[in-house]
Amino acid sequence: MKPSAHILRVSIALVLMLMLQSGAILAMDAQLVYREGRVDIDRRGGDRIPAYIGDDLRGGDSVITGLDGFAELEQSNSGTITVESDTIFTIDSEISSGRERSVLRCTLGSISYRFDRIAGDREPRITTPSAAAGVRGTELTVAAGEDGSSLFVVQSGLVDVEAEGKTVSLGPEEGVEVRPGEQPGEKFDVKRGQIDYSTWRQERRDAFIDDPVASARGLERRFNGFVKQINKLAPLTETLKSELEDEREKLLKLENDDRKKYYNEIVYPLELKYHNAYITLRYYAKSAFSIRRFVLGRMYLSLNTAYIDQAESKELRGFLAIHKRILNNFEKIIIPHLIDADMM
């Protein structure tokens, strides 16, 4: 290969790497195939637009439904996602075993997933503010409540629900509830159509109003879990970045076959390592952001307006102290790993 061709190849690899870093290329696409009522698409990068049938969704995009909203999405590689009213649903990605994997994030509201063709390690991961689930050939419903709790109900297939280091495996017609910052509860049997998700959501709303401090503490534990992961991974990512810059400088001083060999043996593996660490770091940062904006944000609004005439109440004071701690950590530890487009 001529040196110029090799430089071109290296440049393309670098451009692709930058695009991946900026989120321009992400694993999963979905298409809106049905909608009712108010349905918006919040594009990664800030544009919030009314959704129309046929609209494509890419990594980082969210679907936000109104009080009368309902949407159905089809994924090119696996199945159908039904988004119920008053729901925030985001398509994202993470690195798992060195490969990029889709993450379907239900932050508030309720979603049903039906996967048709899932094989090997390509199955998506489903996350809520309190838990994450790996799925295998599954039809399931996930609900995320205003207090940060989640409910997973499996109609068919298998689901592993993980939170705070404990995994509960669910089979057909089984469900489990996960409170924020806690391990999954006991699994229970559930017949199809037996659970009214809007009633469950109302119960979680009431639970938050009854004891806002307990809900906020649970959410803080979950949020701090991401902070801990970021604190662990950020120095490693920085070291890899610096090593990569050094190796790229060395690469530029080489010529012809030496350069090709050096790239293949030294630089490329380092690029992959750095890319994986970076994507994982961003995944944790975006997960923490999602909890902070959508769950903590609604809690704050709900409580501050409900207690407008009781500014000195114990519940409000207790909640605000936790809110302040989360915000401080968010500004100090999470923000440096987010870009403006993440926050639009």
Added chain:
Amino acid sequence: MRKLFTRTAMFAALLLLFAGCAGMPVSQRESSVQNLLYELHQRDPQKAANLTHVPFLFDGEILTTERDAQLMWENLSASGFLSDARLLTLVPAGPAQYTRFADTAQVRVFFEHSLPDNPAFAEISTNYGRFLLLLSGKKLGYPIVVGVKGPLQ
């Protein structure tokens, strides 16, 4: 001749007045903001939510759903928040003034990228203290609420 001059002067003054009104965005007109406050107080929470931009700010929080807007007005209406509301000041707002809501990255990004047309800050007095409203645009002849902050210290 004097009569003609007076008429011409009055006509010119009226023309200037109308031109001024037509040129000033609804969100920056005192009368429109006062009408909005009255409407928000009179209407049921769902209708008040319809006069609220989504996403909107509440202190340093960015709320993104229709349910958030409804929840805010349900709770505020129940407390009689706007029953004695009075407009104190009304000034145009700009992206650089995001710190009036919160000096945080996400509020900065909101002001830089998500602020609708003709934003204005309206400071109001209520039974629960002074509040800052961020207003913008126009819907049904009223400005739209894009943010609420308070009580101000």
